[in-house]
Amino acid sequence: MARYIANKLFYTLVSLFILISATFFLMKAIPGNPFMSEKKVPVAIQERLYEQYGLNKPVYQQYFKYLGDIAQGDFGISMKKINQDVSTIIGDTFTASLKLGLVAIVVSVIVGVTLGLLAALYHRRLIDNIAMVVAVLGIAVPSFVIASLLQFVFSSKLHMFPTMGFKGPMYYVLPVTALAAQPIAFIARLTRSSMLEVLHADYIKTAKAKGLRWYAILFKHVIRNGILPIVTYLGPMTANIVTGSVVIEQIFGIGGIGKQFVQAIGVRDYPVIMGITIFYGILLMVARFLTDVAYVFVDPRIKLSGGKED
Amino acid sequence: MDTNDITVMSSPVDLKPEDFRKIGSDEKQAEVIQRESLSAWRDAWRRLRANKMAMTALGVLGLIVIAAIVGPMISKYNYYSNDLLNTNQKPSAEHWFGTDDLGRDMFVRTWYGARISLIVGLAAAMIDLFIGVIYGGIMGYFGGRVDNIMNKFSEILYAIPYLLVTILLLVVMEPSLPTIILALTITGWINMSWIVRGEIMQLKSREFVLASRSMGAGWRRLLFRHLLPNAMGPIIVTVTLSVPNAIFAEAFLSFLGLGVQAPIASLGSMINDALTGWLYYPWRMLFPAVLISLTMLSFNIFGDGLRDALDPKLKK
Numbered sequence: 325m326a327r328y329i330a331n332k333l334f335y336t337l338v339s340l341f342i343l344i345s346a347t348f349f350l351m352k353a354i355p356g357n358p359f360m361s362e363k364k365v366p367v368a369i370q371e372r373l374y375e376q377y378g379l380n381k382p383v384y385q386q387y388f389k390y391l392g393d394i395a396q397g398d399f400g401i402s403m404k405k406i407n408q409d410v411s412t413i414i415g416d417t418f419t420a421s422l423k424l425g426l427v428a429i430v431v432s433v434i435v436g437v438t439l440g441l442l443a444a445l446y447h448r449r450l451i452d453n454i455a456m457v458v459a460v461l462g463i464a465v466p467s468f469v470i471a472s473l474l475q476f477v478f479s480s481k482l483h484m485f486p487t488m489g490f491k492g493p494m495y496y497v498l499p500v501t502a503l504a505a506q507p508i509a510f511i512a513r514l515t516r517s518s519m520l521e522v523l524h525a526d527y528i529k530t531a532k533a534k535g536l537r538w539y540a541i542l543f544k545h546v547i548r549n550g551i552l553p554i555v556t557y558l559g560p561m562t563a564n565i566v567t568g569s570v571v572i573e574q575i576f577g578i579g580g581i582g583k584q585f586v587q588a589i590g591v592r593d594y595p596v597i598m599g600i601t602i603f604y605g606i607l608l609m610v611a612r613f614l615t616d617v618a619y620v621f622v623d624p625r626i627k628l629s630g631g632k633e634d
Numbered sequence: 635m636d637t638n639d640i641t642v643m644s645s646p647v648d649l650k651p652e653d654f655r656k657i658g659s660d661e662k663q664a665e666v667i668q669r670e671s672l673s674a675w676r677d678a679w680r681r682l683r684a685n686k687m688a689m690t691a692l693g694v695l696g697l698i699v700i701a702a703i704v705g706p707m708i709s710k711y712n713y714y715s716n717d718l719l720n721t722n723q724k725p726s727a728e729h730w731f732g733t734d735d736l737g738r739d740m741f742v743r744t745w746y747g748a749r750i751s752l753i754v755g756l757a758a759a760m761i762d763l764f765i766g767v768i769y770g771g772i773m774g775y776f777g778g779r780v781d782n783i784m785n786k787f788s789e790i791l792y793a794i795p796y797l798l799v800t801i802l803l804l805v806v807m808e809p810s811l812p813t814i815i816l817a818l819t820i821t822g823w824i825n826m827s828w829i830v831r832g833e834i835m836q837l838k839s840r841e842f843v844l845a846s847r848s849m850g851a852g853w854r855r856l857l858f859r860h861l862l863p864n865a866m867g868p869i870i871v872t873v874t875l876s877v878p879n880a881i882f883a884e885a886f887l888s889f890l891g892l893g894v895q896a897p898i899a900s901l902g903s904m905i906n907d908a909l910t911g912w913l914y915y916p917w918r919m920l921f922p923a924v925l926i927s928l929t930m931l932s933f934n935i936f937g938d939g940l941r942d943a944l945d946p947k948l949k950k
Contacts, residue, residue, distance in 0.1 A: 336793060339791075353806055472912060480913045570889075586891075605798055
């Protein structure tokens with residue numbers, strides 16, 4: 325158990341290290357540097373600039389300095405926004421993204437599980453069919469299409485919700501719906517098939533045979549066992565919501581990290597791109613690591629086989 | 635299934651001993667093949683054909699592919715010429731899908747964009763297939779230490795979020811059709827390699843492999859003649875389901891300005907272009923959005939149908 329977690333932790337760290345190194349060397353591979361411009365800058369000034377930013381040192385020294393800085397949470401300075409730390413940019417905008425993301429995760433899990441459970445309980449009936457149509461649509465229709473559609477219908481035509489911004493509860497409804505659509509679809513499908521399996525298991529027959537009431541069977545046996553596979557999806561879901569938020573924040577004008585990321589890519593603000601990439605990387609890898617660990621705690625059957633070996 | 639058996643057994647037909655005749659066991663008759671024998675593929679095809687949803691999806695995909703090939707040809711417009719006097723026109727007899735902000739014909743651009751999106755999706759899926767089958771095949775076939783090392787390597791790569799690597803690569807390399815496809819496949823093949831690995835590991839201990847091995851077959855023959863063909867079902871399903879993922883990923887990259895560059899269009903880049911001011915010109919968003927959703931929907935439904943047809947055990 326402890327070995328399994330240590331193992332997972334080790335691989336997570338290796339992956340993270342590779343991502344950071346890849347980010348650094350890829351950015352170094354871009355020809356030129358921030359202080360090369362068409363305008364002639366006096367050599368002395370240029371050298372001062374290189375010295376200040378450590379660009380006159382050999383690449384490997386820059387690399388180790390970069391690793392050290394990141395370990396201390398310093399992602400460098402933005403190239404386009406004057407005197408702005410990348411860490412400050414991330415820190416300032418993270419709250420909005422976090423709020424949006426957390427609400428979307430909670431909504432996804434609640435709606436997804438409910439939908440999947442209903443579909444399984446009413447297998448091959450109307451509710452099942454409706455739920456599966458919703459699930460297929462949620463997977464197939466890209467989130468930015470859903471977002472635009474929601475914006476068009478509910479804020480532009482019906483004026484029910486605000487189009488842009490992120491100020492109060494009403495501002496959450498549309499972005500969260502668009503962001504949660506795909507995870508809801510995945511969770512609903514996952515829950516449905518898992519619950520169907522559980523519903524046909526022998527211990528459910530036993531429970532029925534000994535005369536347990538339906539709600540006792542449902543809550544004590546069906547849901548507790550059927551919910552397990554959902555835990556495995558929590559890691560991928562975080563990834564899904566993070567990438568989704570990049571688009572959704574842009575469409576709904578929410579000042580989160582995603583929006584900063586899109587802007588930075590647009591103007592090729594390399595330190596910001598690198599910083600946010602690594603920040604996202606850490607976030608997603610930690611989420612995946614926690615998912616792996618959580619799964620062992622939730623499902624005691626895994627302990628016996630000693631880790632994930634197909 | 636079960637209910638059928640029960641009704642046959644309990645059907646109220648009066649049977650008397652005279653109705654029965656002793657036929658004994660005739661070895662010659664036992665060998666006679668009563669029904670036409672079906673290969674696994676024909677059997678799967680029969681199951682697939684019975685699945686109306688999957689066949690509809692296949693039909694829709696066929697239509698989309700044909701339209702993506704023919705669409706740009708039958709129009710008198712092309713996808714790149716601006717017409718600044720006729721910008722943001724509504725759909726009309728002249729421009730069937732209207733025009734965009736530079737007066738380019740949306741009908742041609744939509745089908746041309748579908749062509750690019752399909753090319754990206756299919757090419758990425760094919761490269762994933764190629765690398766994944768080789769890598770996974772080696773892992774699964776040789777097992778042991780080779781498998782251990784190669785699997786660890788793929789696991790480390792897989793833990794790095796897919797879209798982040800893709801974005802990084804495209805920030806460094808200028809986005810163009812080949813670089814986008816390359817960036818999409820850089821870690822995209824891992825999933826396929828795991829599917830192949832799992833299948834091969836299961837298959838290699840089966841009797842027919844042992845039989846072939848005892849007759850002196852080498853690893854190439856075993857792998858390409860026996861193991862991979864038998865693992866074909868899950869491989870095909872994975873390919874089918876990875877096409878829409880690549881199409882979606884390209885659309886997402888377009889959104890970041892890292893997709894195909896103007897004047898080339900993909901469905902994703904058109905949707906992105908349409909976002910500015912689409913509340914006023916909804917048709918600019920409508921056609922590409924409907925088409926990309928329809929394509930992804932069809933691939934997903936068809937892939938699910940394919941999985942059910944190829945592996946009835948998995949059917950839920």
